Amino acid sequence: MSDIHPNSCGHELPNTTTNNRPKRSILSLVDYPPGFSRKVVAEVVATFLLVFVTCGAAALTTSDERKVSQLGASVAGGLIVTVMIYAVGHISGAHMNPAVTLAFATVGHFPWIQVPIYAAAQLTGSISASFALRVLLEQVKHLGTTTPSGTDLQALIMEIIVTFCMMFVTSAVATDSKAVGELAGIAVGSSVCITSILAGPVSGGSMNPARTIGPALASNNYKAIWVYIFGPITGTISGALCYSFIRHIDRPIQTVSSFKLRRMKSNDGNATEKDSPSFV
Known part of the structure; x- marks a missing residue:
């Protein structure tokens, strides 16, 4: 509505009042939970360290001196996953893998609204770690990139199977109240180590699109990269769906974002509080 005010000449001019509403960005329209930025930073750091260790160890297995064995690289990969779960699992869930995030959302x-941000954080950590390795291991051109040793089909099938196994275990310890809680990190890390030993000679044992994309960009090697995107995504979604189907659902679905205290029943039936890293 226009308010009428006299000016100095005696004429009455309309004075239109406008409401200047502050412009809102697209991100501000999305209702992210409090502390979400901390989760994003945790994913960046965790994925950085994951890729730095796994790809660094893998790169050293292909060096002329062969300073790290294939078994050593697999063990290093499993250990860093375990360490990161206990380090940031209570903050972000320690996904460190876009395929895992996508499977949990499925x-x-x-x-779902948080999936793109998590994936972007994971890719940021992976790419940063890969270029850091490029600077530190300049003489090693491989940089831990994953490429098929045989055919693309063999590598694809292997990636699907090993990521299915990894995600099946992850779903059990992260979403089921009846599964072990405090040993979740050891269970997931062990599954990564075991499957890496098997998959390493065939596909490189990526199990993680971010773990492949980062080194591929840093080394400019994109051979069969689609295998390491499609394979892990298919395997993780299949593993999560399979466990969700066979488990006994005894409580409503909850959001997987961080570790929390879970109520455990003692032998006499009394509920007691116990620290249980459960991803829920």
Whole structure:
């Protein structure tokens, strides 16, 4: 509505009042939970360290001196996963893998609206770690890139199977109240180590699109990169769906974002509080 005010000449001019509403960015329109930025930073750091260790160890297995064995690289990969789960699992869930985040969202344990941000954080950590390795291991051109040793089909099938196994175990310890809680990190890390030993000679044992994309960019080697994107995504979604199907659902689905205290029943039936890293 226009308010009428006299000016100095005696004429009455309309004075239109406008409401200047502050412009809102697209991100501000999305209702992210409090502390979400901390989760994003945790994913960046965790994925950085994951890729730095796994790809660094893998790169040294291909060096002329062969300073790290294939077994050593697999063990290093499993250990860094275990360490990161206990380090930042209570903050972000320690996904460190876009395929894992996508699988949790598929079965309803992670909000879809947060998937792109998590994936971007994981890729940021991976790419940063890969270029750091490029500077530190300049003489090693491989940089831990994953490429098929045989055919693309063999590598694809292997990636699907090993990521299925890894995600099946992850779903058990992260979403099921009846599964072990405090040993979740050891269970997931062990599954990564075991499957890496098997898959390493065939596909490189990526199990993680971010773990492949970062080194591929840093070394400019994109051979069969589609295998390491499509394979892990297919395997993780299949593993999560399979466990969700066979488990006994005894409580409503909850969001997978961080570790929390879970109520454990003692032998006499009394509920007691116990620290249980459960991803829920």
